[in-house]
Amino acid sequence: MRAKGKIAIAERLSAAAPAGAxxxxxxxxxxxAVRIAGIRHRYGATEVLAGIDLEVAAGETVALVGPxxxxxxxxxxxxxxxxxxQAGTIAIAGRDSAAARTARSTxxxxxxxxxxxxxxxxxxxxxxxxxxxxxxxxxRRAAAxxxxxxxxxxxxxxxxxxxxxxxxxxxxxxxLLAGTPVLLLDEPLAALDAITxxxxxxxxxxxxxxxxxxTLLVTHDVEExxxxxxxxxxxxxxxxxxxxxxxxxxAPPGSRADAxxxxxxxxxxxxxxxxxxxxx
Amino acid sequence: MSxxxxxxxxxxxxLVVAALLGAWQLAASSGTLAGALGLDSFLVPSPAQIGxxxxxxxxxxxxxxxxTLQEVLAGFAVALVLGVATATALHLSPLVRRxxxxxxxxxxxxxVIVIAPVLVxxxxxxxxxxxxxxxxxxFFPIAVNALDGLATVPADQRKLMxxxxxxRLRVLTVLEAPTALPYALSGAKIAAAVAVIGAVFGEWAGxxxxxxxxxxxxxxxxxxxxxxxxxxxxxxxxxxxxALLGLIERRIAWWGEPxxxxxxxx
Numbered sequence: 425m426r427a428k429g430k431i432a433i434a435e436r437l438s439a440a441a442p443a444g445a446x447x448x449x450x451x452x453x454x455x456x457a458v459r460i461a462g463i464r465h466r467y468g469a470t471e472v473l474a475g476i477d478l479e480v481a482a483g484e485t486v487a488l489v490g491p492x493x494x495x496x497x498x499x500x501x502x503x504x505x506x507x508x509x510q511a512g513t514i515a516i517a518g519r520d521s522a523a524a525r526t527a528r529s530t531x532x533x534x535x536x537x538x539x540x541x542x543x544x545x546x547x548x549x550x551x552x553x554x555x556x557x558x559x560x561x562x563x564r565r566a567a568a569x570x571x572x573x574x575x576x577x578x579x580x581x582x583x584x585x586x587x588x589x590x591x592x593x594x595x596x597x598x599x600l601l602a603g604t605p606v607l608l609l610d611e612p613l614a615a616l617d618a619i620t621x622x623x624x625x626x627x628x629x630x631x632x633x634x635x636x637x638x639t640l641l642v643t644h645d646v647e648e649x650x651x652x653x654x655x656x657x658x659x660x661x662x663x664x665x666x667x668x669x670x671x672x673x674x675a676p677p678g679s680r681a682d683a684x685x686x687x688x689x690x691x692x693x694x695x696x697x698x699x700x701x702x703x704x
Numbered sequence: 705m706s707x708x709x710x711x712x713x714x715x716x717x718x719l720v721v722a723a724l725l726g727a728w729q730l731a732a733s734s735g736t737l738a739g740a741l742g743l744d745s746f747l748v749p750s751p752a753q754i755g756x757x758x759x760x761x762x763x764x765x766x767x768x769x770x771x772t773l774q775e776v777l778a779g780f781a782v783a784l785v786l787g788v789a790t791a792t793a794l795h796l797s798p799l800v801r802r803x804x805x806x807x808x809x810x811x812x813x814x815x816v817i818v819i820a821p822v823l824v825x826x827x828x829x830x831x832x833x834x835x836x837x838x839x840x841x842x843f844f845p846i847a848v849n850a851l852d853g854l855a856t857v858p859a860d861q862r863k864l865m866x867x868x869x870x871x872r873l874r875v876l877t878v879l880e881a882p883t884a885l886p887y888a889l890s891g892a893k894i895a896a897a898v899a900v901i902g903a904v905f906g907e908w909a910g911x912x913x914x915x916x917x918x919x920x921x922x923x924x925x926x927x928x929x930x931x932x933x934x935x936x937x938x939x940x941x942x943x944x945x946x947a948l949l950g951l952i953e954r955r956i957a958w959w960g961e962p963x964x965x966x967x968x969x970x
Contacts, residue, residue, distance in 0.1 A: 531867035551868040
């Protein structure tokens with residue numbers, strides 16, 4: 425059922441290829457693996473990344489967990505071609521130029537960064553419009569996506585008339601509609617209150633499970649990492665290296681509360697916290 | 705936020721103005737004001753005399769106001785185009801910014817009252833020198849505010865646009881221009897207030913008509929009430945232009961300054 429869902433989404437993604445972005449739109453949106461090798465990075469005298477090697481399989485969700493300021497966000501921006509590499513290589517679908525990576529990934533920062541003068545639908549449709557899509561068609565697809573994300577009836581609202589959780593979902597719709605095979609989510613839920621956050625974790629997990637996207641999810645919350653992602657990569661304090669990789673236990677059916685109190689989950693969380701050295 | 709009736713909001717200001725006018729009327733008509741200033745009373749008109757001049761000389765005032773209004777609108781439009789174009793060029797190219805920002809600042813330090821006669825010598829008594837003078841003083845607030853507005857866009861927001869597939873030009877049109885629009889309009893409002901002063905300087909340097917020219921004539925002929933009536937027209941013009949821009953601002957740039965998005969505001 426899950427696999428079938430992914431194939432269906434992959435087909436939809438191909439159909440939704442941004443026109444004129446590159447020669448072969450299907451190639452731009454096909455599920456793609458991310459290969460990160462030997463990444464080192466420094467800001468002036470401060471070394472933030474001390475050799476990161478990591479692979480994200482096509483369709484997989486990998487969480488990056490580490491203490492604040494350890495360079496998680498930098499790694500994400502490097503993958504997305506939004507910062508220049510200093511050492512090492514990163515390839516998406518085997519292509520390692522910054523432009524190729526920018527074209528195949530979509531970055532979602534912690535702040536929703538919705539444009540206050542655009543409606544929810546127009547904000548969500550931003551990537552479609554930037555790719556040359558017509559206004560009406562882009563809006564229709566954005567409305568369908570917002571509908572799917574539980575925001576039917578809010579498509580015409582401006583961001584200041586939406587709650588924090590709703591705005592985050594609009595930002596997520598904007599990210600998904602970009603149609604890229606790789607999603608780079610930088611603490612997408614960190615700014616939300618605990619209740620909204622718990623709700624959206626379940627929602628994010630379910631949505632990502634339906635998508636054929638390869639996702640890198642930055643979080644400082646071990647529970648969120650193991651609950652939402654397929655595995656959690658634990659990073660050391662700055663300068664970051666990978667200290668452990670903890671697989672998420674298969675989720676038992678039921679609520680989030682059941683899932684995170686299952687013995688396998690508790691054990692995985694303990695292992696992850698241990699690897700973090702109690703700093704998480 | 706409750707939006708109160710504009711009539712209710714304006715009445716305290718109206719009351720103050722009415723009180724000032726009343727006091728002026730009393731002081732002027734009784735001769736107290738002229739006495740205190742040591743002047744002949746016909747040189748110190750009362751509001752009623754100015755009002756009478758506004759009515760009796762209405763055709764003369766309106767004809768000259770029309771000339772001045774054309775100068776103001778044309779000069780303002782030139783400043784708007786040049787100011788926004790300059791701000792955009794300076795924003796897009798650090799090299800252009802390094803080279804020409806000092807020139808932009810220098811444009812503001814040129815004493816208009818000195819350069820106005822030179823422009824009249826060069827370009828004659830027509831509308832040309834007035835447009836140039838008004839554009840010169842309106843240019844700076846528009847350019848600087850638009851440039852500041854363009855620079856307020858956070859780097860992360862630009863990164864996001866790039867990640868969503870935007871070219872540099874689309875980042876400018878989709879993100880930066882709308883963000884800068886409220887700032888540019890703030891600059892335009894400041895410019896509107898000084899545009900009228902520029903028109904008067906321009907006409908003083910050499911003109912055959914216009915409110916500034918009329919004021920010179922009235923001054924020479926000791927037509928003091930009409931001199932004040934011309935000032936009333938000039939003020940009304942500046943206020944109307946300012947209010948119009950405020951209206952445009954609320955219409956097309958209602959979002960104001962960019963929200964410092966932390967995602968937690970609800």
